[in-house]
Structure formats: C-alpha cells, structure tokens
Amino acid sequence: LQGSAHGYFRFINAGFAAEACAAFADIVDEFPDVNLHGDAHLEQYAVTSLGHGLTDFDDCTQGKPIIDLVRFGASLIRAARERGWGSEEGKVLNDFFRGYRDAHKKPRRIRPMPGLAAEIRAGFSWNHALALEQAHAFIDVAPLPPESFAETAGQFAGLVRFGRSDDLPPHFFEIKRVGALSMGVGSALDEKYLAIFEGWTEGDDDDLIVEAKQIRDLSGNPCLRTDVSASRIHDGQRLIAYEPFRYSAVVPRGDKSFWIHDWTDDYQEASIAEALRTAEDLKEIARDAGIQLGRAHPKRPDRSPDKDRQRATRNAVRRHRARIRVVYFQLADKTEAAWRTFNEAAGRHPND
Numbered sequence: 001l002q003g004s005a006h007g008y009f010r011f012i013n014a015g016f017a018a019e020a021c022a023a024f025a026d027i028v029d030e031f032p033d034v035n036l037h038g039d040a041h042l043e044q045y046a047v048t049s050l051g052h053g054l055t056d057f058d059d060c061t062q063g064k065p066i067i068d069l070v071r072f073g074a075s076l077i078r079a080a081r082e083r084g085w086g087s088e089e090g091k092v093l094n095d096f097f098r099g100y101r102d103a104h105k106k107p108r109r110i111r112p113m114p115g116l117a118a119e120i121r122a123g124f125s126w127n128h129a130l131a132l133e134q135a136h137a138f139i140d141v142a143p144l145p146p147e148s149f150a151e152t153a154g155q156f157a158g159l160v161r162f163g164r165s166d167d168l169p170p171h172f173f174e175i176k177r178v179g180a181l182s183m184g185v186g187s188a189l190d191e192k193y194l195a196i197f198e199g200w201t202e203g204d205d206d207d208l209i210v211e212a213k214q215i216r217d218l219s220g221n222p223c224l225r226t227d228v229s230a231s232r233i234h235d236g237q238r239l240i241a242y243e244p245f246r247y248s249a250v251v252p253r254g255d256k257s258f259w260i261h262d263w264t265d266d267y268q269e270a271s272i273a274e275a276l277r278t279a280e281d282l283k284e285i286a287r288d289a290g291i292q293l294g295r296a297h298p299k300r301p302d303r304s305p306d307k308d309r310q311r312a313t314r315n316a317v318r319r320h321r322a323r324i325r326v327v328y329f330q331l332a333d334k335t336e337a338a339w340r341t342f343n344e345a346a347g348r349h350p351n352d
Contacts, residue, residue, distance in 0.1 A: 051243035060236025099290025139179030
C-alpha cells in the first residue's frame with residue numbers, strides 16, 4: 001500500500017465507491033441500474049489461459065454505471081501519472097469513453113484482442129504441471145485437513161454438476177489438498193482458500209485448482225442494489241467476462257458465503273509497473289475495457305442486449321460526460337492525497 005498511490009487505490013474500493021456515488025447524489029436516479037463489475041480498475045485487466053479482459057469479480061452486483069466508470073477512469077489517470085505519461089491522460093480517457101460508447105451501439109461486435117494482450121498470451125507456458133506446483137506451494141504455507149473442506153466441496157460439486165451437459169466423472173470433485181490463502185491487494189483481508197480436486201482422472205497431472213473467496217457485504221452505498229443475493233458474483237462474472245470460468249458457484253460455509261471458481265494455468269495482470277510499455281498500450285487496454293463494460297452493463301440475465309437499458313445508459317452518460325470526467329480527476333487527486341497521508345501516518349514519505 002505504501003509503494004504507490006494505485007496500490008493504495010486498489011485497497012480502498014468500498015470508500016472510493018462511496019465517494020463516487022456521493023459525487024452524483026443529485027442526479028444518480030438519471031442512471032439506470034446495470035450489471036456492475038464493482039471494482040473495475042486497470043490492474044483488474046488480465047490476460048489468462050482462458051482469454052483476456054476485466055477479471056476478479058468479487059464485487060460484482062447491480063447498481064449505477066458511474067461506480068465502474070469513475071473507478072476505471074481514475075485508475076487510468078493514476079496509471080498515466082505513475083508512468084510519466086500525464087500529457088496523455090485526456091487521450092487515454094477518450095479511448096475508454098469511445099470503447100464504452102461504441103459497445104452500446106454495437107454490443108455484438110467482436111473486436112480483436114489488444115496487441116499487448118496477444119503478446120502476453122503468446123508467451124504463456126501452457127503448463128498445467130507448473131500451475132499445480134505453484135498451487136501446492138501456496139497451500140504449503142497454511143495447509144488444512146481436507147475433511148475441513150469436504151462439505152463445502154460437496155455443495156460446490158452439486159451446483160456445478162446441475163444443468164451441465166458434459167459427464168464429469170464421480171471422482172472429479174474429490175478433495176485432495178486445501179489451504180488458507182493469503183494474497184491479493186483489494187482482497188488482502190478477505191477469508192480465502194485454495195483447494196485441489198481430483199479432476200478428470202485419478203492421476204496427479206490433471207488435478208483441478210479452485211479458489212474460494214468470502215463474499216463481501218456491499219451494503220451502505222446507495223448506488224448499489226441491496227436486494228441481490230450472494231449469487232451476484234457468479235451471475236456477474238457470467239455476464240461481464242469475455243470467457244467466464246468453467247467451474248463456478250456460490251456456496252455457503254458456516255454463516256458466510258463463498259464464491260468458488262477454477263484457477264487458470266496462466267495469469268498476468270496489466271501491471272502498471274511491469275506490463276505497460278508505452279502510453280499506446282494504456283490506450284489500447286482502456287478502450288478494450290470500455291468495450292467490455294459497455295457490452296456488459298446493459299445485458300439481460302440471459303446475456304442478450306437490453307436495448308432500453310442500453311439507450312438509457314448511453315443517454316445518461318452522454319448527458320453527464322463532462323461531470324464524470326471532472327470526478328475522474330477529483331478522485332484521482334483525492335486518492336493520491338489520502339495515500340500520502342497514509343504514508344505519513346506510517347512514518348514514511350512517498351519520495352523516500
């Protein structure tokens with residue numbers, strides 16, 4: 001969190017979303033409710049062995065589109081500044097808006113994978129054995145008895161099998177190893193587990209890796225719907241992801257609910273410090289994320305475009321585009337100021 005303003009930004013999503021909502025309190029009802037990612041920012045854009053695009057759907061829900069638009073726009077400003085591309089901020093934001101607008105007009109249009117994403121994907125090892133080795137290493141840090149996860153695994157298996165046309169073998173969801181998981185930035189304080197299931201065969205080379213994350217309480221923000229169930233994450237990723245997870249379900253565990261999904265063999269986020277090489281890379285990712293959000297926001301539950309909601313969203317965003325843009329910069333600046341205050345309170349100056 002001390003390392004960069006964007007790292008701090010990743011950790012404070014709930015507070016940031018509240019600020020974004022408050023900035024539009026007088027006109028919030030002009031925006032329709034849409035399918036929200038809920039924590040859309042640049043480093044949520046990832047390239048994986050499944051595909052590319054926004055991922056990490058822990059805060060998916062229904063609510064006002066300004067939550068996603070303001071958070072992603074502010075992250076673009078922070079990224080441009082941290083890489084020394086401040087003069088390109090306006091162009092980057094224009095590409096994001098353009099992608100969002102174009103997707104509302106032509107939601108079924110398929111655009112090619114961004115060049116940076118294609119290059120990253122071309123460099124993947126496509127090595128499941130390596131992915132399993134890494135998963136075992138994570139589990140080794142805080143292993144748990146497999147029986148402690150057996151009931152949860154059984155419920156997950158039942159939900160995944162329901163309605164599937166393929167015949168998963170009886171042993172597919174037999175639990176082999178499980179451990180507590182400590183990783184992430186925005187989810188650093190969430191209860192998480194990593195588990196390994198038997199998979200297609202009883203050998204060790206095709207085991208299935210899954211992650212279970214505690215589902216957060218999103219109440220308290222008037223721009224977010226509170227009448228949606230814990231399945232909001234499973235439903236949201238199905239509507240937003242270009243390539244949804246193959247095995248995904250929301251499962252109760254004690255008095256909490258967990259979203260469980262398979263892990264991809266390869267994963268690389270659009271890291272500001274490491275993945276982005278030029279301002280053109282940032283513009284390209286901005287536009288693709290805009291398209292993804294623009295396509296997903298107005299979808300019906302069956303994944304078809306909702307033309308009335310498309311029109312209402314497009315008109316509201318167009319009407320208030322200048323104000324949205326101002327809030328981008330206000331909250332990007334406010335985030336940096338809060339980060340500096342955080343560092344000072346911790347006895348460290350950002351320029352040290």
